[in-house]
Amino acid sequence: MYSIIAIASLLIINWRVTVYIFIPLSLVILIINIASKKIKENRKVNREIHSKVSEMVGDTTKLVQTIKVSGGETSVLRHYEKLNNLRLNAILKDTLFDSSLQAILGGTVYIGTGVMMLVVARTMMEGRFPIGDFSMFVIYLETLASCVDRIVELVALIKQAEVSYDRIIQVVGENNESNLTSYCELSAFKPLEKFESDIAKVTPLKELKVINLTYGHDDKNGIEDVSFTLRPGEVLAIAGAVGSGKSTLLNLLTGVVPKDSGEILWNGVEMKNEKEFLQPPNVAYTPQLAKIFSETIGENLLLGKEASDNRIREALYYAVFEEEVFQMDQGLLTEAGSYGSRLSGGQRQRLALARMFIHHAQIYVMDDSSSALDGETEREFWNRFEENINNKNFGCIIASNKKQILQRADKVIFMKNGHVEGCGKAEELLENCKEFASIYSV
Known part of the structure; x- marks a missing residue:
């Protein structure tokens, strides 16, 4: 002016x-x-x-x-x-x-x-x-x-x-350009609205039923019409070659990606919001490559949760990491280093597994999570895992081609190009599916 x-x-x-x-x-x-x-x-x-x-x-x-x-x-x-x-x-x-x-x-x-x-x-x-x-x-x-x-x-x-x-x-x-400048009301000075989570309404697992689960089948890593049932105390193994859709299926079962079609039923009730429901304490997950924060071992284990000493020791025990942690000078206060650089590959993986066990989930999901462990430690891990599942009666879904895991599994799903090629005990698949036999013998 x-x-x-x-x-x-x-x-x-x-x-x-x-x-x-x-x-x-x-x-x-x-x-x-x-x-x-x-x-x-x-x-x-x-x-x-x-x-x-x-x-x-x-x-x-x-x-x-x-x-x-x-x-x-x-x-x-x-x-x-x-x-x-x-x-x-x-x-x-x-x-x-x-x-x-x-x-x-x-x-x-x-x-x-x-x-x-x-x-x-x-x-x-x-x-x-x-x-x-x-x-x-x-x-x-x-x-x-x-x-x-x-x-x-x-x-x-x-x-x-x-x-x-x-x-x-x-x-x-x-496509999201307009959202960058869209109006958003700040609620910093307002009382928080009461939020009722579906997680609070969960009932103890009796049966997880997956019906015709489909996701992005046009892509090379998609899956189509995958169905199975999991009950407490059962171990379900998912086998298949690289790119067959194993990890994609696990991502769907943990709410990482949304399904295109199909149903996921918990005790016969369809999940309305899988992303919210399929997480601790209902479902806990450990990926193939452990993600470790640049914090202490204890902070990586709890991620802000509160847990008793007994619960922490139990989680570390089932991850075969208890003795090593408490032999360290600072125990749980030991710094993991930048992205876990002060820990070995096996230690990082066991820390991630302990982080999963701390939740006492009803279903544990693992994407070949024991692959970074040496032979002796891996055998001990699965021995303790059987002890754990017998005591707590949870369900488990594991993506792996390892013979010892497939032998232990109550049910094996063999996948190829995003489809289920066979389902049953490992012995049954060996008789009916030649491609499974080639993976099993490795």
């Missing part, structure tokens, strides 16, 4: 001089339009190289043991230094261009004052342009220059923000 009043005042005083003054200001707008593309390009390069550096730092901390074993410390450091130099150059280029643009455009007030003095010099000598009008022009010109400078700064920030926005859209997808 102040800028509009300033322009109107200058036009009233002397419109010709005002027009001359706006020549430099018009050049500013032209320069901004030309430079905006370069501003965006510089920021895009800057963010891309910054992302590469961040990814490398993350990968390095996750793979410390691999790097040390392969003797790759020197080459990793060299590559890190190279990326940092590229990032430095990108930052300098981005900052230098912005600063240069600000400096050039910041001189607008002085250029405008000089143009005005050249234009009015003769009229001032003739007394037709009083010193008061000249002072008014100088003051208002500085105001207008500040306004233009602010516009320049905002244009640069908008172009830089466009780069960040484009990167966000790449992550969330164009």
Whole structure:
């Protein structure tokens, strides 16, 4: 508003001089339009190289043991230094261009004052342009220059923000673009609404029944029309080659991905919200690759839950991890390191298994979770697992091709290309399914 009043005042005083003054200001707008593309390009390069550096730092901390074993410390450091130099150059280029643009455009007030003095010099000598009008022009010109400078700064920030926005859209997808700016009422100052979870209504498991479960069969990792029944005390093994749909089925049974069709019945009642229901304390899951946080062993085990000492010891015992943990100097307070880097692969896996057992779930789901254990530890784990299932009468679903697991299972589902090729005891499948026999003999 102040800028509009300033322009109107200058036009009233002397419109010709005002027009001359706006020549430099018009050049500013032209320069901004030309430079905006370069501003965006510089920021895009800057963010891309910054992302590469961040990814490398993350990968390095996750793979410390691999790097040390392969003797790759020197080459990793060299590559890190190279990326940092590229990032430095990108930052300098981005900052230098912005600063240069600000400096050039910041001189607008002085250029405008000089143009005005050249234009009015003769009229001032003739007394037709009083010193008061000249002072008014100088003051208002500085105001207008500040306004233009602010516009320049905002244009640069908008172009830089466009780069960040484009990167966000790449992550969330164009279909969710409108959700980024949709209205969301903050509830920080409102009392929380009472939330009734389906988990609170769960009844003790008598039967889990899966009927024609289907998910993304057009994709290579999809499944179609998978059906089975699981009761307490039973172990169901899911076997099949890589890409047959074993992990996809487990993801459906733990609510990680939504089903396309089919039914999951708990004691004859269909689950209305599988994602909410198929989680602890109903269902607990351990993936093939353990995910460990950069916290203590105890914090990784509990993840914010409260548990008695007996319950903690029991979970560690069934994961064959109790003795090792309590032999450590700080026990449960021992730092696991960055993503568990201070623990061996087997220790990380057993910690994840203990985290599963801490829930006392009614169904345990494991995706070949004992694969990272050595032979002796794995045998002990399954011996203790049989002791555990006999004592607590829970159900278990395991994706694995290991002979000892298939032999122990009460029922085996053999999958191929997302379909169930056979179902029954391992001995029955050996007689009726040649492909299962080839996997079983490995």
